[in-house]
Amino acid sequence: MSVLKVTDVSFSFGNRTILENASFVLQKGEHVGLIGLNGEGKSTFIKMITGELSPDQGKIEWCKRITTGYLDQYTSLTKGKTIREVLREAFQHMYDLEKEMNQMYEKMCDCTEEEMNSLLEETGEIQSELEASGFYSLEAKIEEVANGLGLGDLGLDHDVSNLSGGQRSKVLLTKLLLAQPMILILDEPTNFLDEDQVTWLRNYLANYENAFILVSHDVPFLNSVVNVIYHMEDGTLTRYTGNYDGFMQMYELKKRQQNIAYEKQQKEIKDLKEFIAKNKARVATTDLAKSRQRRLDKMEIIDKAKEQVKPNFKFKECGASGKFVITANNLVIGYNEPLSAKLNFTIERGKKVVIKGANGIGKTTLLKTLLGLIPPLSGECKLDYNIHYGYFAQEESNSKNTAHEEIWQEYPSMTNAEVRGALAACGLNKDKIESLMMVLSGGEAAKVRLCKIMLKECNTLILDEPTNHLDVLAKEALKEALLAFKGTIVLVCHEKEFYEGLVTDIIDAEKWTTKLI
Numbered sequence: 300m301s302v303l304k305v306t307d308v309s310f311s312f313g314n315r316t317i318l319e320n321a322s323f324v325l326q327k328g329e330h331v332g333l334i335g336l337n338g339e340g341k342s343t344f345i346k347m348i349t350g351e352l353s354p355d356q357g358k359i360e361w362c363k364r365i366t367t368g369y370l371d372q373y374t375s376l377t378k379g380k381t382i383r384e385v386l387r388e389a390f391q392h393m394y395d396l397e398k399e400m401n402q403m404y405e406k407m408c409d410c411t412e413e414e415m416n417s418l419l420e421e422t423g424e425i426q427s428e429l430e431a432s433g434f435y436s437l438e439a440k441i442e443e444v445a446n447g448l449g450l451g452d453l454g455l456d457h458d459v460s461n462l463s464g465g466q467r468s469k470v471l472l473t474k475l476l477l478a479q480p481m482i483l484i485l486d487e488p489t490n491f492l493d494e495d496q497v498t499w500l501r502n503y504l505a506n507y508e509n510a511f512i513l514v515s516h517d518v519p520f521l522n523s524v525v526n527v528i529y530h531m532e533d534g535t536l537t538r539y540t541g542n543y544d545g546f547m548q549m550y551e552l553k554k555r556q557q558n559i560a561y562e563k564q565q566k567e568i569k570d571l572k573e574f575i576a577k578n579k580a581r582v583a584t585t586d587l588a589k590s591r592q593r594r595l596d597k598m599e600i601i602d603k604a605k606e607q608v609k610p611n612f613k614f615k616e617c618g619a620s621g622k623f624v625i626t627a628n629n630l631v632i633g634y635n636e637p638l639s640a641k642l643n644f645t646i647e648r649g650k651k652v653v654i655k656g657a658n659g660i661g662k663t664t665l666l667k668t669l670l671g672l673i674p675p676l677s678g679e680c681k682l683d684y685n686i687h688y689g690y691f692a693q694e695e696s697n698s699k700n701t702a703h704e705e706i707w708q709e710y711p712s713m714t715n716a717e718v719r720g721a722l723a724a725c726g727l728n729k730d731k732i733e734s735l736m737m738v739l740s741g742g743e744a745a746k747v748r749l750c751k752i753m754l755k756e757c758n759t760l761i762l763d764e765p766t767n768h769l770d771v772l773a774k775e776a777l778k779e780a781l782l783a784f785k786g787t788i789v790l791v792c793h794e795k796e797f798y799e800g801l802v803t804d805i806i807d808a809e810k811w812t813t814k815l816i
Contacts, residue, residue, distance in 0.1 A: 625646040627680050
């Protein structure tokens with residue numbers, strides 16, 4: 300039984316075709332991974348099936364009485380509300396029923412016997428419905444899911460307006476899972492989760508009884524939770540049964556078969572053209588030449604299989620720093636209250652260090668304190684006098700520039716061709732180079748921000764979750780570039796598969812944080 304059917308859908312943005320006669324079917328209970336390179340239009344497709352965008356043509360049909368839940372990381376949260384209050388909204392209909400029941404109890408204080416009997420009957424029905432729905436154990440359920448995704452560490456009475464982007468995403472994900480819709484639609488849910496939380500979500504989704512659609516570039520995560528892959532490429536959607544590894548085997552096989560067919564057809568075309576050229580002028584063979592020409596004209600041309608373009612990331616290097624690049628002496632980080640015990644450490648020249656640990660315990664705060672972007676609560680941090688660093692922040696600024704302007708504004712001495720060449724090397728095509736930053740996908744915007752750093756001569760890289768939003772090829776290219784970089788690297792990352800084999804040292808933030816984890 301299909302719960303969602305997308306038939307011959309087309310959608311264009313400006314002069315760019317996002318989808319062309321694309322079709323998609325979601326069957327009951329299927330766990331679908333929607334994959335594709337950055338900028339192929341995965342988020343646009345999600346917006347269409349959730350009704351946020353309308354296709355130019357084609358049909359999108361959900362089965363009747365279906366309930367869907369969409370993890371939209373840009374949903375606004377009301378200032379003044381606590382995390383607990385936001386999570387309770389997942390069960391708002393139950394709280395409304397309780398309110399209605401309590402109002403009926405108040406009416407019983409002053410009513411006729413007939414009205415009393417009617418009210419007792421209605422309150423009894425509501426009470427039964429609330430009990431059957433598990434209303435009286437909701438608080439325990441809220442805390443269980445919230446703790447699984449790390450919100451318990453923050454405190455459920457925390458004001459949502461004071462949350463970071465990653466913490467905000469976790470609140471939205473927790474609320475969505477609590478609501479238990481029939482269909483889950485998740486757009487890169489692991490981006491702001493640490494290893495333990497990813498494990499929790501992996502187990503949850505692997506055992507999820509209903510269907511879901513998952514957009515992700517996290518290959519191990521996809522392999523463990525999906526049983527169907529839809530691959531988005533050049534405006535088309537292609538269905539594959541199995542997990543990501545199974546898809547890759549079939550995709551590579553399909554490309555090889557297409558290239559064999561392409562080579563075979565090219566040889567046939569060459570032979571036909573040579574025959575026509577030799578025989579069209581001769582009276583005895585002109586009919587044969589015309590026959591070959593008709594055959595050539597009717598031929599459906601096979602294209603060579605498209606090769607996915609891998610970014611060519613490369614960091615510019617400058618003269619070496621001193622031996623001790625970063626030194627912390629009795630350093631305490633935080634804002635209104637300490638996030639760490641007293642920290643004493645040094646990062647030596649040439650080391651490649653990853654800072655890992657649960658989200659919300661101070662990893663980003665540590666980086667900002669080390670760089671002097673925020674002051675320490677106490678103690679001191681010293682940067683080497685000859686440090687030249689490039690900093691990739693986890694949170695994006697709301698730039699109103701195009702990608703081209705974003706680079707040119709930072710490096711005005713570069714020529715137009717040089718700017719375009721630098722962005723193209725990072726995997727952006729002509730259309731994306733001329734697009735506003737605010738309309739680029741998360742992965743494309745990350746490539747522009749990485750491009751800025753690559754154009755700067757550095758001996759130290761400070762990178763805060765650089766793999767969030769990047770597709771598989773971009774992650775591979777970034778890891779290769781970091782391996783080749785001869786300077787010092789300080790990296791915050793929750794993807795073990797990315798930093799394994801790259802870093803020389805690991806700093807576990809959970810050993811010095813003052814937050815409960």
